[in-house]
Ligand SMILES: Nc1ncnc2c1ncn2[C@@H]1O[C@H](COP(=O)(O)OP(=O)(O)O)[C@@H](O)[C@H]1O
């Protein structure tokens with residue numbers, strides 16, 4: 001579904017990604033594991049078009065999309081949940097969800113989102129800024145679902161959440177995959193990410209330095225030492 005070849009990106013003269021190649025097959029959940037500053041967020045931003053690439057190719061369902069505007073990519077079904085949720089704080093929960101349909105999707109998907117996250121339904125008229133961190137993450141995920149994603153890009157959904165909430169959020173991510181959504185997941189909680197992923201890539205200072213089946217990465221002594229705290 002997604003094929004990335006030799007991708008680069010830079011902030012001014014400082015490279016953040018160099019020669020990144022990866023693929024995500026239809027229906028897969030692929031995890032990108034890497035330390036703080038490795039370039040994970042930059043990678044997702046380049047894929048959604050909000051950060052320019054300095055070289056390389058991005059193909060989605062066979063089309064070269066590397067120069068397309070973000071809105072066009074959303075219309076293709078590439079939908080990002082940004083790091084730090086980025087909900088619209090003064091807007092109601094319901095209006096945040098409607099914002100998800102700006103470029104793609106249908107308003108009546110809201111019924112599905114309510115069913116998935118009853119707390120969002122209960123708080124639908126509250127300003128999103130008054131929600132807890134976990135609830136805001138659910139809202140950011142719900143907003144993305146409103147756009148009917150074909151490829152969901154998730155940036156650090158577990159950031160700042162208690163272990164209980166991390167389990168809940170990752171459970172929802174695994175359920176979305178089970179229902180057929182293709183997912184590219186970035187998370188510093190490498191263990192939780194690899195536990196629900198099919199495959200994974202290791203990103204180090206902007207370069208892919210390892211890849212494999214998620215189960216194999218979880219057993220790899222070097223990965224365990226560097227990313228799993230063992
Ligand atoms: N807006 C920016 N301006 C300049 N440098 C940036 C900017 N955003 C990120 N960087 C740098 O790019 C590198 C990769 O950052 P990022 O993609 O946010 O990594 P990660 O998401 O893996 O923590 C880091 O060295 C970071 O300092």
Ligand SMILES: [Mg+2]
Pocket residue numbers: 040041042083156
């Ligand atoms: Mg990041």
